Amino acid sequence: MGESTNGNQKKGVSKGIIALIVGVIVLAGGSAAAFMILSNSPKASYFLAEKNTIDYMVEQMENRYEPELDWYEKTQTDKTASTVELTAAYNDPAASTGGYGLDPSMFINNSSIIFDAQTDMENRQIYTDLKATIGGMEIDDIQLYLTEEKLMLGLPFLEEVIQMNDEDLGPLLHEADPDMFTGDEKLGLETIFESAEGVLPEEDIEYLEKEYLKFIYDELPEDAFTSSDESIDVNGESINSEKIEFKLSEEQSKDLITTVLDKMENDDRLKEILVDQMTAQQFGSNIYMDEDIDLLMSDFETAVADAKQGLDEFKIPDGLTSTVWIHEDKIVQRDIAMEMGPNEEELAALSVKGTQLLTDTNQFFNYDMTFSDAYSEGSMNISGDLNWEDNQATDSISLSLEDIVLSYEGSETLEDGNRDFERTFTLQEPTSGGGSLLWSGNATYDNDIMNSENNLSVETPDFGQDMFSLTIVTDGKMIDSVETISDENVKExxxxxxxxxxxxxxxxxxxxxxxxxxxxxxxxxxxx
Known part of the structure; x- marks a missing residue:
């Protein structure tokens, strides 16, 4: 590893890696709990409460959006077809008074885009057909067909269909620039189908849970957790809770971090997972992959080595403290505090404090987060009040960062598979004055058929919500098979x-x- 070009600069520890590990230690109980031997210890209760809280929130969202999730599952396991039509409306009286005879509304209001898509994710097939009317111009027959092995493109001005096979990309690129490309590059079409299966494959998730989350859980000392009873106020309610404090000293924190870094440094499977994720982010393309993989592994290994080397001088003066208050097996209040830095003069402090109360009809949360270091400080608040009762919802969420506020207000009703909704996203920002995105519509899910209409408009101090709107109409259904493009006249x-x-x-x-x-x-x- 090369030395710093600045002779006075000491090689330090990566605060990013340390913060990542500390975050996993504090919050990873949702998965680590699955490996625990059942016990009544404060340590077990702490992590089980994390797991129960996460599971409960997921369950509430799944219950609320069951029709949408069921339809999404069908699109991943069955053959489906969807037709999406986009139209817009523009109404600005001042636009037609410019004296040039050009009114944008004549163009926008007479345009539409229709997108037909057919998918068979299990058999790795996608067919799309695009039609458009743009200011009176009719555009038809832009077709695309994908499998893992090939891409076919049909264009209205060509008699032949353009085809690129996955295996042909590498040799073509190598011939064009043998110094830059190896000849093994691929289109990576398989990642389009794999992306629907999740960010990480199930076997990778299981590996990380077992080898790291369970490992960290086992390494944490039982006496780092203490329990007591305490009555607290949450959202105007008096709650009798179990208070569990999790505290690691500076020495314990460093020992645990060192143990995890040692494990990461020699973990070839972890490195393979990093490479796989890098490939997936590039849609599977191996373009520049040799150089990128070498750089990624070098950066990873350097960061881990630097973290281990600098850990002796790294400061975590008060160690790590995370306190949770538990009621009915779920967390109702949380207080996390940590301070760390390469020396006493460059300490960075992070604090997370807040409350939450989760029931079948209401999910309330209100958290303050503060950060400070030798150069700056900042604070953020995130709060929400989600209500769902008798298939009706009223929701509000707010994210405040200094003098900028991003908020959401929504109302929904669900009856016999039909959801009606009105949602407003608002940005309050003093410089521009902010604005709002208004989203209203409905969606119907009836066994193997779905229909939806979404209307979007924007409102700002200088732009009324009636001036421009976008409408998206979607119709979906199950099909027997996916269309293909004829291969009788193909240009490979x-x-x-x-x-x-x-x-x-x-x-x-x-x-x-x-x-x-x-x-x-x-x-x-x-x-x-």
Whole structure:
């Protein structure tokens, strides 16, 4: 590892890695609890309360949005078709008084986009067809078909269908630039289908839970947890709670962090998971992957090594303290405090304090977070009051950061699979004056059919909500099979050389596109 170019600068510990590990220690009980031997110890109660709280919130959201989640599950396991139509309305009286005869509403109000999609996620097939009317111009037959092995594109101005096979990308790129590409690059089409399965594969989640969350839980000393009874006030209610304080000294915190870093440093499986996630974020493409993987592993190993090396001098003067108050097996109040830094003069402090009360009909929470270091300080508040009773909802959430406030207000009703809703997202910001996004509509879920209509508009001090609106209408249903694009006339560009592709685009595609576009303009009815 290279030395710093600044001779006076000491190689320090990565505060990011330390903060990450501390955060896992404090909050990872939701998963670690699954590995615990049942006991009545304060340590077990602490982490079980974390698990119960998370599980309860997830359960409430699943109950509230059961129709939507059921439909989403069908789209991942069955063959489905969805038609999405986008239209807009523009109404600005001042726009038509410019004297040039150009009124944007004539263009916007006579335009629409229709997107047909058919998916079979289990058999790895996606077919889409795009149609549009833009100011009177009709555009049809833009088609796309995907599998794990190939991509096919049909365009209205070409007789042939353009095809690129997954296996052809690498050799094509290598021929174009052998110094930059290895020839093993892929389109990574499989990641489009895998993304629906979750951020991490189930086996990776199980590995991380067992090897790290359970490991950290087992390493935490029982005597770091103390329990007492305490009555507290939450959202105007007096609550009898069990107070559990979890406290690690500076030495205990460093010992635990060192143990985790040792494990991470020699964990080849963890490194594989990092590489897999990097690949997924690039949609599976291996372009630049050799260099990127080497850099990623080098950065990871350097960060871990630097963290271990600098940990002796790293300061956590008051150790780590996390206190929770538990009522009916769920957390109703929380207080987390930690202070850390490379030395006494550069300590950064983080505090999280707040209350929450979760019931079947109401989920209330109110948390303050503060941060300070030698150079700056800041605070944030997040609060919410979610009400769901008799299939009716009234919700409010607010996120305040200094003088900026982002808030949400919503109301919903659900009856016989039909949801009606009105939702408003508001930004209060002193410089621009802020504004609101208004979202209203309805959605119906009836076994193998769904329909929805969403209306969106924006309101600011200079822009009324009636001036512009966007409407999205969706119709979905189950189907027997996914359409494909005919392969009778296919141009496989992956089998062509870079110079052949360039010639094809310049001599064939571009002239036909220009001719097609001029024909649209001539007969489109928008003044050309």
């Amino acid at each position: 560009i992956g089998g062509m050389s870079p110079s052949e592709i360039q010639a094809y685009i310049e001599m064939d595609v571009t002239p036909k596109f220009q001719q097609w576009l001029f024909g649209l303009m001539a007969g489109g009815g928008i003044g050309f």
